[in-house]
Amino acid sequence: MPPTPGNLCVTRQYVEVLGPGDGKVRVTRQYVEVLGPGDGKVRVTRQYVEVLAPYAAVAVDDELTLTDEFTFNMVRVVNLTDDLGLVEDMVVCGPQYVEMRSSFQLEEQLDVQLLRVIQVDLEDTLALTQHLGKTWEVDIHDTLTLSQGVTTRRWEDGIPDEVLTFSEELTVSLVRNRAHVLTFEETLVYNLDAVRVVTQDLSLRQSLVYELDARRSTQRYTPFIGSSDDPAFTPPSATCPMPAAGIGECRLVYPATARPITDSLVLRNPEFDNKDRLQFNRINRETRGGTLVVFADSDWPKMQTLVLTFHGLTQTQADAYLVFLSDHLGQEVGLVDWEGRYWKGIIVNPTDPVVNDSREVYTVTFEFEAESATWEP
Amino acid sequence: MFRLEAPYPRLQTLTLLPNPQFSDAEALPDTVTRKYAMDGTRYTYVKRRWGRHKLKWTFKLMRNKGLELRAFFLAYFAARIRVTDHRGRVWIGNFTNNPFEFSTAQRAAPAITPVLRGELQTIDIEFEGVAQ
Numbered sequence: 001m002p003p004t005p006g007n008l009c010v011t012r013q014y015v016e017v018l019g020p021g022d023g024k025v026r027v028t029r030q031y032v033e034v035l036g037p038g039d040g041k042v043r044v045t046r047q048y049v050e051v052l053a054p055y056a057a058v059a060v061d062d063e064l065t066l067t068d069e070f071t072f073n074m075v076r077v078v079n080l081t082d083d084l085g086l087v088e089d090m091v092v093c094g095p096q097y098v099e100m101r102s103s104f105q106l107e108e109q110l111d112v113q114l115l116r117v118i119q120v121d122l123e124d125t126l127a128l129t130q131h132l133g134k135t136w137e138v139d140i141h142d143t144l145t146l147s148q149g150v151t152t153r154r155w156e157d158g159i160p161d162e163v164l165t166f167s168e169e170l171t172v173s174l175v176r177n178r179a180h181v182l183t184f185e186e187t188l189v190y191n192l193d194a195v196r197v198v199t200q201d202l203s204l205r206q207s208l209v210y211e212l213d214a215r216r217s218t219q220r221y222t223p224f225i226g227s228s229d230d231p232a233f234t235p236p237s238a239t240c241p242m243p244a245a246g247i248g249e250c251r252l253v254y255p256a257t258a259r260p261i262t263d264s265l266v267l268r269n270p271e272f273d274n275k276d277r278l279q280f281n282r283i284n285r286e287t288r289g290g291t292l293v294v295f296a297d298s299d300w301p302k303m304q305t306l307v308l309t310f311h312g313l314t315q316t317q318a319d320a321y322l323v324f325l326s327d328h329l330g331q332e333v334g335l336v337d338w339e340g341r342y343w344k345g346i347i348v349n350p351t352d353p354v355v356n357d358s359r360e361v362y363t364v365t366f367e368f369e370a371e372s373a374t375w376e377p
Numbered sequence: 378m379f380r381l382e383a384p385y386p387r388l389q390t391l392t393l394l395p396n397p398q399f400s401d402a403e404a405l406p407d408t409v410t411r412k413y414a415m416d417g418t419r420y421t422y423v424k425r426r427w428g429r430h431k432l433k434w435t436f437k438l439m440r441n442k443g444l445e446l447r448a449f450f451l452a453y454f455a456a457r458i459r460v461t462d463h464r465g466r467v468w469i470g471n472f473t474n475n476p477f478e479f480s481t482a483q484r485a486a487p488a489i490t491p492v493l494r495g496e497l498q499t500i501d502i503e504f505e506g507v508a509q
Binding site: 207208209210211219220221222223226228229233235236237241242274276277278282286289290291292294295296302303305339 | 378380382383384386387388389390391392393424425426427429439441442444445447448449451452453454455456457470471473475476478480481482483484489491492493494498505
């Protein structure tokens with residue numbers, strides 16, 4: 001029945017020959033069955049040869065060659081399966097034979113060429129089972145060779161999954177020379193030729209700083225504040241802090257912010273060498289290359305401390321200072337300084353003594369951890 | 378003239394200071410560790426800071442300028458600073474003082490408005506930076 005395109009072609013052939021071979025009677029049967037469509041793409045072939053021969057040394061060959069080719073050209077393929085199943089079985093029933101060879105070679109290849117970059121899953125499974133059974137005491141050679149390779153061109157999400165599993169078993173009951181060698185060799189070669197896209201934003205910012213060639217600019221409060229789009233730093237005030245009007249003489253007051261003032265201690269102006277300390281929480285680190293990196297969070301505390309020494313206080317003032325210090329120890333008090341500025345804070349060194357330098361002359365020193373505040377009468 | 382500019386590199390504020398007092402100092406922060414082998418051979422291990430210098434200046438400022446420098450410290454104590462020193466050299470680095478301590482040493486008339494009294498303040502600035 002000749003193949004017709006588009007139709008299912010079924011071919012069966014049954015040949016049976018009864019005739020003389022080498023002068024003796026030989027019975028040969030051959031059965032061939034071909035099932036496949038008429039376009040020649042997919043073909044299933046079964047061949048069964050059975051030879052019935054008399055007691056004679058003859059050579060019998062049984063060669064089966066199959067080719068399964070599946071070519072699919074399409075824009076998009078959802079599921080593509082190409083299975084090739086082969087079973088080769090050689091059974092010889094005879095009183096005597098010299099040599100038996102059963103060679104089973106299988107080569108399977110799955111090659112996918114994508115026109116577009118589409119993520120697909122490729123699965124290529126090659127399963128081989130080989131078994132050689134013999135009851136007589138002869139040499140047995142059972143060799144199973146597997147070779148598996150994976151080649152890919154795109155490699156983005158992890159490495160390709162390549163699994164090569166070996167299972168070899170030799171079971172003998174009576175043998176003279178026993179040898180069982182299981183050799184593994186697996187080689188994974190990465191040939192990566194990938195193009196990585198690297199992006200880097202180019203940020204352009206601007207800033208402006210200027211300087212006025214003004215007379216006595218190194219004496220006055222004259223910061224030249226330009227402009228910058230750096231949000232990390234707030235520029236200093238452009239104007240000098242003004243003393244509060246009508247704030248009065250230097251004194252300690254309590255409470256610092258609430259009114260009315262319930263306790264007050266009038267002092268003289270402090271002596272020279274008073275200190276104004278600015279202490280910051282700041283992290284200084286040095287890199288391996290020797291670069292100094294300094295960091296400070298804007299929320300971290302900034303401590304300002306005034307160290308003041310008052311000399312020439314009377315005994316009454318000195319005693320009043322100790323009473324004031326005792327009554328408001330650890331509480332926030334206010335300080336009107338000698339420049340007419342107002343501070344609120346705490347006195348942090350109550351242990352410093354009040355010293356009686358001479359008759360009716362006392363000296364008081366305290367550290368005032370303070371922050372600038374607004375005076376409210 | 379002594380110039381402090383900050384924050385580097387996007388400079389925003391410039392403060393002019395008078396030249397510092399004598400006894401200004403400049404040093405290397407590099408370190409040398411010396412080891413001796415059992416046979417007397419001397420080995421030295423050097424840790425360099427690759428061009429970074431430690432500098433210290435002392436300034437005497439009018440009270441007004443002291444207030445300006447105080448505000449500058451409050452704003453840029455952790456920022457990178459560009460310093461143009463009294464020799465015209467330009468340095469990029471950071472203040473390393475902690476604390477910054479202004480000491481009012483003496484009178485210095487006249488008072489400049491709005492400060493009520495003319496006073497002179499002394500401040501030490503410690504700085505580590507790289508010359509440009």
